[in-house]
Amino acid sequence: MTNSELQTLISSWNSELEFSEAESQFLNITVKPEYLHQLTSQLKSTKETSFDFLFCLTGMDWGADLGVVYHLESTIHKHQIVVKVNTSDRENPTFDSVCDIWYTAEFHEMEVFDFFGIKFNNHPNLKRLFMPKDWVGFPLRKDYVDEVNMVIK
Amino acid sequence: MTTTTENNAFKSQEYFINMGPQHPATHGVLRLLLTIDGEIIKNIDPDLGYIHRSIEKMCERDSYQQIVHLTDRMDYLSAHINNEAVCLAVENALGLEVPERVKVIRTIIAELTRLASHQLWWGVMGMDVGALTTYFYGFRDREMINDIFEETCGARLTMNYNIPGGLMFDLHPNFVQRVKDFIAHFKTKLPEYDTLLTGNVIFQKRTQGVGILTKEDAISFGTTGPVARASGFSCDVRKHHPYSAYDRVQFNEALFTVGDTFTRYQVRIQEMWESMAIIEQLIDNIPDGEFKTPTNAVIKLPKGEFYQRVETARGELGVFIVSDGKKNPYRLKFRSPGFSNLSALKKMAVGSKLGDLVAIMATLDIVVPDIDR
Numbered sequence: 001m002t003n004s005e006l007q008t009l010i011s012s013w014n015s016e017l018e019f020s021e022a023e024s025q026f027l028n029i030t031v032k033p034e035y036l037h038q039l040t041s042q043l044k045s046t047k048e049t050s051f052d053f054l055f056c057l058t059g060m061d062w063g064a065d066l067g068v069v070y071h072l073e074s075t076i077h078k079h080q081i082v083v084k085v086n087t088s089d090r091e092n093p094t095f096d097s098v099c100d101i102w103y104t105a106e107f108h109e110m111e112v113f114d115f116f117g118i119k120f121n122n123h124p125n126l127k128r129l130f131m132p133k134d135w136v137g138f139p140l141r142k143d144y145v146d147e148v149n150m151v152i153k
Numbered sequence: 154m155t156t157t158t159e160n161n162a163f164k165s166q167e168y169f170i171n172m173g174p175q176h177p178a179t180h181g182v183l184r185l186l187l188t189i190d191g192e193i194i195k196n197i198d199p200d201l202g203y204i205h206r207s208i209e210k211m212c213e214r215d216s217y218q219q220i221v222h223l224t225d226r227m228d229y230l231s232a233h234i235n236n237e238a239v240c241l242a243v244e245n246a247l248g249l250e251v252p253e254r255v256k257v258i259r260t261i262i263a264e265l266t267r268l269a270s271h272q273l274w275w276g277v278m279g280m281d282v283g284a285l286t287t288y289f290y291g292f293r294d295r296e297m298i299n300d301i302f303e304e305t306c307g308a309r310l311t312m313n314y315n316i317p318g319g320l321m322f323d324l325h326p327n328f329v330q331r332v333k334d335f336i337a338h339f340k341t342k343l344p345e346y347d348t349l350l351t352g353n354v355i356f357q358k359r360t361q362g363v364g365i366l367t368k369e370d371a372i373s374f375g376t377t378g379p380v381a382r383a384s385g386f387s388c389d390v391r392k393h394h395p396y397s398a399y400d401r402v403q404f405n406e407a408l409f410t411v412g413d414t415f416t417r418y419q420v421r422i423q424e425m426w427e428s429m430a431i432i433e434q435l436i437d438n439i440p441d442g443e444f445k446t447p448t449n450a451v452i453k454l455p456k457g458e459f460y461q462r463v464e465t466a467r468g469e470l471g472v473f474i475v476s477d478g479k480k481n482p483y484r485l486k487f488r489s490p491g492f493s494n495l496s497a498l499k500k501m502a503v504g505s506k507l508g509d510l511v512a513i514m515a516t517l518d519i520v521v522p523d524i525d526r
Contacts, residue, residue: 022457023456023458024457024458024459025459025460053388054375055377055462055469055488056460056473056486058473058486058488060484071460071471071473075386075387078393102375103373103375103496103497103500104373104374104376104497106496107493107496108496129201130201130202130205130525131202131205139207139210140209
């Protein structure tokens with residue numbers, strides 16, 4: 001499916017989605033956190049979209065907001081799409097886990113939790129994956145400061 | 154321990170052992186927490202980060218030229234291909250067209266890198282399952298490629314031959330002849346690999362039917378590279394999203410269906426033949442011309458998001474750059490193939506014997522710095 005066909009189909013599921021193709025080679029959908037799990041599972045299970053391959057899951061600190069970016073591809077139709085979800089809650093950012101939809105998300109969500117402190121509901125084993133268990137803070141956040149280990153220019 | 158009741162010693166009992174971080178079969182510092190019942194694996198919980206250097210955070214500080222030099226410290230066996238990934242991402246974001254000569258040279262060296270990586274993998278694969286001779290065969294042939302690299306750019310492993318816009322230097326005059334000599338040599342040696350290991354009954358018994366991954370699981374776990382293609386998941390970036398000179402060469406994607414340890418082994422053996430075929434098509438036709446397109450001393454990417462995929466020896470490496478228009482990226486994410494492939498280890502190994510885990514991990518071809526980043 002082309003990007004415009006995808007947009008027509010997906011926007012018919014929910015009217016609150018934001019679509020954008022600016023400054024990116026993919027079609028970007030921004031979704032509200034409460035609708036994330038429903039949208040992603042629909043993207044995988046619907047025959048016309050069949051996004052069965054989550055090829056990248058990225059944690060993001062946009063400055064004010066924290067978010068997650070999902071890069072999806074369909075191995076059947078070969079089309080790609082990007083789903084973004086953001087929250088302004090920096091104290092206790094929480095999204096629904098997608099690891100029941102794509103198994104690989106279990107590892108990637110652990111990584112995002114480790115570096116950004118974003119929690120995922122219904123994740124079976126959310127723990128620090130790379131950093132030591134007693135590490136304080138979340139290193140990839142923009143407001144993270146470590147005077148010992150960071151070289152700041 | 155109580156021994157009062159008669160059969161207590163034979164009671165099924167789960168216990169827990171550490172594999173790694175300093176275990177020869179993990180090929181680096183990877184720690185697996187295994188739950189075992191007798192010899193059967195019940196659960197695997199990886200503990201990573203022993204070689205984590207926070208490369209993504211360092212990238213936010215560095216210029217794009219500097220970032221290239223960090224990437225070959227991730228998957229050091231695919232160093233050139235990692236460099237290429239960042240360079241392609243930057244060039245595409247700038248809309249920079251590199252000379253044809255650069256595209257062809259990059260492709261030849263990328264395939265040599267893949268060959269060297271698979272040779273090393275084949276050597277340690279045999280060693281992991283108890284056949285030490287393979288190690289010396291693999292390293293003997295890999296030495297020739299490392300010598301070519303050394304003559305080309307001065308480094309044998311972490312090459313740094315790519316820069317945004319092209320290559321750091323032009324080719325050495327001996328390059329073409331030495332690559333041809335290597336191909337002629339290795340064409341006689343690769344059948345020996347089959348004679349020594351592939352047809353070996355003990356090896357086949359240790360690998361066939363072990364660690365099966367279905368196609369659906371391979372896709373869902375995000376596996377790529379030889380691991381995915383052994384399960385029938387056609388995911389070769391060189392075929393599906395061609396870059397550099399892959400659009401003008403003929404080669405077959407090594408695709409199998411069984412998805413066990415032995416087919417993952419077969420995929421890599423076939424890929425070595427395909428890599429040689431690609432090099433042979435290009436080596437006599439390296440176009441003349443410049444070896445780089447000049448860029449500004451300070452590279453600033455336009456505002457936006459850029460994604461570049463390449464096929465390393467381990468699978469798909471993704472570079473996701475978020476730029477806010479400054480000289481360093483706002484955020485840079487490496488989607489490393491080893492990390493996603495490792496997520497499927499639990500699926501493959503739970504239920505099999507502890508000894509099989511070593512064989513399964515050998516065909517995952519783990520490079521820990523690539524996983525930890």
